[in-house]
Amino acid sequence: MRRQFGFTLIELVVVIVILGILAATAAPKFMDLQGDARVSALSGLSGAVKSAINLSYSKAILKGVENKKSSEVCADNSSPCALKVILTYGKPAGTEFGILRAMDIESEAFTESSSKDWVYSKIAATDSTPAILYVMQSGAASINKGNMDGTKDSSLCALKYTEATLEIENPKVEVLGKGC
DSSP states (O other): OOOOOSSHHHHHHHHHHHHHHHHHHHHHHHHHTTHHHHHHHOOOOOOOHHHHHOOOOOOHHHOOOOOOOOEEESSSSSSSSSSEEEETEEEEESSIIIIIIIOOOOTTTTTTSSSSSEEEEEETTTOOOEEEEEEEEGGGGGGGSSSTTTSOTTTOOOEEEEEEOOOTOOEEEEETTTOO
16 A cells, blocks of 8 residues: 555645735735835935035034025035035025035936926925925825925825024924825
C-alpha cells in the first residue's frame, strides 16, 4: 500500500478562508496610503518653508535689514544677485518673489498651472496680508473664489503661508490637511 502525500480539499478550503479573514482585517490599514503620503508631503513642505524662513532671517541679520518693513537679500549668494528674495521684517514676503525664492524654487517645481505636483495661488489672508496657498495637484480643482483663504473648504489638502505683519511676529505656516 502506497501512502499518498498532499492536502485534502477541506484543508485547502480552511486555509483559503483563514487567508481571506486575515486579508479583510489587514486591508484597511493599507488602503489609505495615498492620504498618508499627502500628509507627509505637506509636513515636508512645512519643514522646507520654516527652514527658508530661518535662512532668510539669518541673511537679513547679516545684512542688517531684519527690522525694516521691506527689504531684500540674495538667496543664491551670487554676484550680481540672480535670485533676490523680498523680505518683510527680515522674513520672506507672502509672494512668489518672497517665500518661493527663499526656498530656491523656480517655476518648474511650483506653478500656478496644474501641470506639476504642487500648485500655488496668491491669496490675501483675512486681514488682506499677502499669503500663498500651496495645494497638492489633486486638490487644485478645489481652489475657487469661495475658498481662496483656505478655510471654507474642508476637503483642501494644502499649506498656507502668511507673511509677518509686525517686526516681532513670525510668518504663519498652516497645514490645511483635512482633505488629504
